[in-house]
Amino acid sequence: MTTYTYYTASTLDGFLADDNDSLDWLLTQPIDDDGPFSIDDLMASTGAIVMGRTTYQWVVDHLARTGEAWPYAAYPTFLFTHDDGADVVDESITVVSGSPAEHREQLEAAARDRGVWVVGGGDLAAQFAESAMLDELIVSFAPAAVGSGRPLFPRAFDFQLLETARNKAFMIGRYRVIGARG
Template identity: 60%
Template sequence: MAFRYYTATTLDGFLADDHDNLDWLLSQPIDEDGPMNYGDFFADVGVAVMGHTTYQWLLDHEVTDGKPWPYEIPSFVFTHRGISPVAESISVVSGSPADHRDRLLDAAGGKDVWIVGGGDLAAQFAEADMLDDIIVSIAPVTLGAGRPLFPRRFDLELQEFDRNKAFLCARYTLAGPRESPAP
């Protein structure tokens, strides 16, 4: 069981553009059965965790035209906003990840906890010492601005890497927080 941030990013470190658009990601070739693929990753996942922006993106792009919520596993949405879950498997929570550690572990049933996004939520998990690794697929695209991959200062250790068609795929563990430079 591990807390894992599995995501994709542009070469310049953005998850989405300023309008939460993912066209850059969806236009890249990838081998669905290739290295570090989603299917193999998801087979070990027991819980999905996300912030409000990721939840809203899923509602706007995946839960449309009568399509159901895409995850049958328990899903936790971290937000301070009052939202109504669209499926019984969704729990809306607020506070720090540490406040919900036991609940997430219980819901995962011995499987991994997937921090779906965004980057700020993943960084909150890291600050709570609840992020075991970051698995990232890096696309050959730059956006110049947008939603950052991981907006905190941390040192990482590369554990493995591979290529999946257009993507450089890498798995990192967290070595620890990085000190801010002196002014």
């Protein structure tokens, strides 16, 4: 059975990015790439990736600034957007629109009995949860606050804390999705 995991980082005040979609707060924090809940651990069990348009655009812009290539070329990536004219930077990217449930079969076929990494943003992760297609959240909380911006999870949901760890500056929690509140 395919599992869906929202793996992300957040500020202590619950934001993925500030009002300008900046992740400067994240890029200045120390982390051990081989430490607990590393990206390599996640990728070892990942078969497909999904992300929203804002997250995708941030990644593309960041890669353009650093001169790096698309880092997920080995994984089928699904870009959820309302923009039919979205430019893709790699042949591994498929542009889709609509609800996650409309694409479940395609996502799970692409994942080949491995997991689906819901990169974000928070609104997309919440849409997956509302479609009963989000099993876990793994959130690395950084010792920073930005005051406002893109929320970690913009819907009323309950979660069960399963595990915690520390990776240098980050406090990490792994949560099971219980369901919508009320």
